[in-house]
Amino acid sequence: MSVVTERLRFGVVGCGAFSTVYQLPALSRAAAGQLVAVVDTDRAWATKVATRFRVPESYSDHRALSGRVDAALVATPNATHADIVCTLLEEGVHVLCEKPLATTRAEVNRMLDASARTGSRLMAGHCLRFSPNLGMLKQLVSADWLGPLTEISGGIGGGYDAGRTDFRRQRRLSGGGVLVDLGIHLIDLAIWLAGEAPLSVRYDGHAADGWEVETDAEVALGFSSGARALLASSFTHPLEPALNVRGQDGWASAPLYRPGELSFFSRRARICERGGVQHIMLPDTTMYDRQIEHFCDAILTGKPFTVRPNEVRAAVDVVERCYSNGQRAEG
Amino acid sequence: MVGDEFGVREVLCGLARSTNLQACLAGLWQQADQLRWFSASPSRIIIQVGQAFRPALALDTAASLAAFLADRIPQCAIEILDTAARPDEWPGLARREVRAEDALFVSGVAATEGLLVPGFWFESFALITVAAAHPDPHTRFAAVLDAQADSLRRLPNGHPWQTLVYEAHRLAPSDLVVVCGHARWNDIGSEAWWVVGREDLRVEQAVATAAGIEVPQLPALRAMARHEVLPPAPRLTGSLPELKGYLAPQWQARVLAARSGADGLRRGVAHDLRMARRNLGKVPHFVRRQLAARGKG
Numbered sequence: 207m208s209v210v211t212e213r214l215r216f217g218v219v220g221c222g223a224f225s226t227v228y229q230l231p232a233l234s235r236a237a238a239g240q241l242v243a244v245v246d247t248d249r250a251w252a253t254k255v256a257t258r259f260r261v262p263e264s265y266s267d268h269r270a271l272s273g274r275v276d277a278a279l280v281a282t283p284n285a286t287h288a289d290i291v292c293t294l295l296e297e298g299v300h301v302l303c304e305k306p307l308a309t310t311r312a313e314v315n316r317m318l319d320a321s322a323r324t325g326s327r328l329m330a331g332h333c334l335r336f337s338p339n340l341g342m343l344k345q346l347v348s349a350d351w352l353g354p355l356t357e358i359s360g361g362i363g364g365g366y367d368a369g370r371t372d373f374r375r376q377r378r379l380s381g382g383g384v385l386v387d388l389g390i391h392l393i394d395l396a397i398w399l400a401g402e403a404p405l406s407v408r409y410d411g412h413a414a415d416g417w418e419v420e421t422d423a424e425v426a427l428g429f430s431s432g433a434r435a436l437l438a439s440s441f442t443h444p445l446e447p448a449l450n451v452r453g454q455d456g457w458a459s460a461p462l463y464r465p466g467e468l469s470f471f472s473r474r475a476r477i478c479e480r481g482g483v484q485h486i487m488l489p490d491t492t493m494y495d496r497q498i499e500h501f502c503d504a505i506l507t508g509k510p511f512t513v514r515p516n517e518v519r520a521a522v523d524v525v526e527r528c529y530s531n532g533q534r535a536e537g
Numbered sequence: 538m539v540g541d542e543f544g545v546r547e548v549l550c551g552l553a554r555s556t557n558l559q560a561c562l563a564g565l566w567q568q569a570d571q572l573r574w575f576s577a578s579p580s581r582i583i584i585q586v587g588q589a590f591r592p593a594l595a596l597d598t599a600a601s602l603a604a605f606l607a608d609r610i611p612q613c614a615i616e617i618l619d620t621a622a623r624p625d626e627w628p629g630l631a632r633r634e635v636r637a638e639d640a641l642f643v644s645g646v647a648a649t650e651g652l653l654v655p656g657f658w659f660e661s662f663a664l665i666t667v668a669a670a671h672p673d674p675h676t677r678f679a680a681v682l683d684a685q686a687d688s689l690r691r692l693p694n695g696h697p698w699q700t701l702v703y704e705a706h707r708l709a710p711s712d713l714v715v716v717c718g719h720a721r722w723n724d725i726g727s728e729a730w731w732v733v734g735r736e737d738l739r740v741e742q743a744v745a746t747a748a749g750i751e752v753p754q755l756p757a758l759r760a761m762a763r764h765e766v767l768p769p770a771p772r773l774t775g776s777l778p779e780l781k782g783y784l785a786p787q788w789q790a791r792v793l794a795a796r797s798g799a800d801g802l803r804r805g806v807a808h809d810l811r812m813a814r815r816n817l818g819k820v821p822h823f824v825r826r827q828l829a830a831r832g833k834g
Binding site for chain 2 (some may be wrong): 223226227231258346351470472474475476477480481484485486487488
């Protein structure tokens with residue numbers, strides 16, 4: 207494990223649209239992080255990105271980060287995460303890896319084992335947890351303001367944006383379709399809010415013409431508490447991007463891409479008795495900034511990550527069960 | 538706190554010389570109980586004491602009511618919200634504080650740009666407000682509506698008084714209201730009086746009328762009337778003396794209202810500038826997104 211300074215030296219592996227639009231700007235703003243290198247298999251692109259974000263070094267191979275950085279953000283195609291992350295962990299680099307951490311349980315276990323063995327820390331980038339409204343939603347569920355949970359529902363997705371690499375169409379790189387790419391956000395949130403792994407998993411997927419993987423997916427999860435989750439994701443049509451939680455005494459709804467808004471009603475809440483539904487307004491900070499801040503803070507102080515290994519395992523387990531139960535994508 | 542709508546219009550009045558205050562208060566609580574105002578037996582009651590004017594009579598009234606409720610609803614946890622109290626002032630009762638770190642920002646009706654509210658307003662409890670009526674330079678006269686807004690004033694809410702008074706009434710109205718005072722304001726030699734009711738607006742009306750101000754002229758109720766229909770006049774049980782010295786001069790209220798209007802205008806302009814700055818701040822991100830999209834192409 208590397209000895210870290212007060213400011214983590216960061217490298218970013220994978221300079222696709224997601225990195226350049228969200229993560230690199232967040233890292234550039236981070237007080238506890240210092241962007242020192244970017245890596246992309248397309249060296250010319252890496253150099254261009256480095257110039258744009260004023261990053262001193264650029265490489266085409268992630269192994270070049272060894273000894274140069276304290277931490278790395280891995281944002282490469284899903285199926286490549288495991289090998290890259292394990293290599294970095296072995297080199298003593300702490301890793302924040304984009305979701306899904308991996309596409310199979312075996313890979314997740316391999317990565318977590320590598321982290322435990324080396325002492326280099328690994329966090330899955332389930333960034334929506336760091337959205338202010340979803341963080342607040344977790345707080346009010348934990349404080350029992352809604353009563354025992356009965357239902358979690360949500361949707362995510364819209365028209366597919368091919369991006370620079372268009373890797374999501376290719377199973378070899380993506381490891382699956384919309385379920386593992388976008389749906390896993392909602393699966394993770396459901397597991398986080400329910401506080402347990404689901405007992406039952408039902409899945410329905412469909413692949414649009416020209417796709418190797420499913421482009422539309424619906425998952426129903428059943429929890430031991432009796433709560434259930436109904437989650438939909440799509441690459442082909444816009445779904446209302448929101449997470450809704452219903453308890454025996456109330457409900458809350460958080461739009462996924464308006465992080466400062468949360469609607470809430472509870473029969474238990476004094477303020478709702480006469481005032482009705484409350485629209486709570488939260489600081490409009492980006493989830494990426496907060497995620498980086500949390501990751502750096504956890505590394506520098508030794509605090510645990512908000513995203514726990516057992517939750518990451520549970521989320522990937524759901525995806526694997528969906529894909530292996532014979533109801534996978536039909537063309 | 539009550540399980541039905543029984544007695545909403547009813548307002549109880551009590552009058553006592555300083556020698557029999559406790560007996561009069563005990564009688565008032567008994568009357569309220571007979572009207573089934575305590576029948577819902579909540580598991581938790583917060584008694585908030587008005588902070589703008591906090592005489593011994595208000596504290597004695599709150600203490601008497603807390604003792605009565607502890608006896609009447611023994612399973613109920615009673616808490617006191619009295620920010621100005623000394624640490625040892627409410628022995629045997631849990632203290633409730635309004636803390637900025639627990640506050641939540643919610644959208645408002647009068648507070649169109651939203652406001653901070655105490656986190657505990659999201660919990661379950663019955664609320665009783667005990668307030669001493671007093672003259673107020675802004676509103677001429679203040680009682681329960683002003684006291685209800687104390688919690689909002691404790692937070693960094695920069696809204697005008699009428700906004701906070703309305704939002705407190707809308708979001709956390711009291712289940713029971715007790716207003717007290719002396720026949721001549723702040724003269725403990727004169728008779729003590731109490732008005733007890735289940736609805737903040739009706740109690741405010743009753744006391745204001747006794748203080749000699751007609752409801753349409755009362756700034757606090759006029760502010761309420763911009764958002765909701767005021768309830769019909771209360772039905773008084775018991776007698777209330779003519780209250781003297783409870784009205785601040787009208788000219789003073791007018792001057793302050795004009796100043797408040799100018800402040801509101803200034804705040805509006807500042808808000809618009811903030812929003813404009815925020816929108817401009819989004820431009821670099823938009824440009825980066827566009828450049829990234831071109832880069833992909």
